[in-house]
Amino acid sequence: MDFLNYNLFLDTLDITLVGVLLYYVYKLLKGTVAINIFIGITIVFLMYKITQALKMEMLSGILEVLVGGGAIALLIIFHPELRKFLLMLGSANISSKRSFIKQLKFLKTEINTEIDSESIVSACIKLSTTKTGALLVIERNNNLDFVKQNGDYMNAEINVPIIESIFYKNSPLHDGATIIKDNFITATRVVLPLSEKVLPNRFGLRHRAAIGITERTDCICILVSEETGKISLIKDGEFELFESNEDLLDKVKGYLV
Structure with missing residues (x-):
C-alpha cells in the first residue's frame, strides 16, 4: 500500500x-x-x-x-x-x-516596482520637439549588468529634468544609452550590443543598438530620432512608431504592468 x-x-x-x-x-x-x-x-x-x-x-x-x-x-x-x-x-x-x-x-512576467512612465514619456516628447537624440532602456526581468559595466553608474530617481539634462547635446552623458531600473536611472553612456539585422539606411547606430539589446533581453527601449524627432518603442527587436503621445504612454504602461 x-x-x-x-x-x-x-x-x-x-x-x-x-x-x-x-x-x-x-x-x-x-x-x-x-x-x-x-x-x-x-x-x-x-x-x-x-x-x-x-x-x-x-x-x-x-x-x-x-x-x-x-x-x-x-x-x-x-x-x-x-x-x-x-x-x-x-x-x-x-x-x-x-x-x-x-x-x-x-x-516572471510582472514588474513589481512601479515605474514613472509619465515622466519618461513626457521627457521623450520634450526631446522630440528639439530633435534631441535619446535612447532609454527600461530593464524588466532580464539583468542588464553585463552592459552597464561599460557605462557610468548612476543612482538617480526618474524625473523629466534629469532625463532632459542627460541627453542635452552639450552634456558629457548624452552619448550611448541610459538604463532605467525600478524607477531609477542606474547607468548612462552605456554601449549596447549592435544588431546584425539588415536595416534601412535611415536607421543609425541608436536604432541598431536598440534592436540589438531587445533581441538579447526582454527590456524595452524608447528612442528619439535626432534626424526626425520621431519617438519609437522597441521590443523584441521590432519597432513601433507613435503619432499619438497617449498611445505611446498606454503602450509603455502596458509593457511595465
Missing part, C-alpha cells in the same frame, strides 16, 4: 512539475511569434503520447519521428529565447547576496 502511495505521489509530482514548466514557458513566450509554434509543438507531443498509450503504432511511429527531431527544431525556432536565457545565466552574479533562484527572473 505504501509502495502504491509512493508511486501515486511521484506521478502527481511529475504531472504538477510538467504543468508548472509549461505554464512558465507559456508566460515567457506570450506576446511573441514563438507562442504559436510552442502551442503547435505541445499539441504534437500530446498526440504522440495519446497514440502511444492507445497503441496506435502507425500514427505514433510517425509522430515519434517528428518528436525525435524536436530538439533540433527547438534550437532553431527558439534561438532568440534560448539566447536570452543563456545570456541571463552568464550575466547572473550567483555569488552575490541574492540567491540563484532570484536570478531566474525570466520566469
Whole structure:
C-alpha cells in the first residue's frame, strides 16, 4: 500500500512539475511569434503520447519521428529565447547576496516596482520637439549588468529634468544609452550590443543598438530620432512608431504592468 502511495505521489509530482514548466514557458513566450509554434509543438507531443498509450503504432511511429527531431527544431525556432536565457545565466552574479533562484527572473512576467512612465514619456516628447537624440532602456526581468559595466553608474530617481539634462547635446552623458531600473536611472553612456539585422539606411547606430539589446533581453527601449524627432518603442527587436503621445504612454504602461 505504501509502495502504491509512493508511486501515486511521484506521478502527481511529475504531472504538477510538467504543468508548472509549461505554464512558465507559456508566460515567457506570450506576446511573441514563438507562442504559436510552442502551442503547435505541445499539441504534437500530446498526440504522440495519446497514440502511444492507445497503441496506435502507425500514427505514433510517425509522430515519434517528428518528436525525435524536436530538439533540433527547438534550437532553431527558439534561438532568440534560448539566447536570452543563456545570456541571463552568464550575466547572473550567483555569488552575490541574492540567491540563484532570484536570478531566474525570466520566469516572471510582472514588474513589481512601479515605474514613472509619465515622466519618461513626457521627457521623450520634450526631446522630440528639439530633435534631441535619446535612447532609454527600461530593464524588466532580464539583468542588464553585463552592459552597464561599460557605462557610468548612476543612482538617480526618474524625473523629466534629469532625463532632459542627460541627453542635452552639450552634456558629457548624452552619448550611448541610459538604463532605467525600478524607477531609477542606474547607468548612462552605456554601449549596447549592435544588431546584425539588415536595416534601412535611415536607421543609425541608436536604432541598431536598440534592436540589438531587445533581441538579447526582454527590456524595452524608447528612442528619439535626432534626424526626425520621431519617438519609437522597441521590443523584441521590432519597432513601433507613435503619432499619438497617449498611445505611446498606454503602450509603455502596458509593457511595465
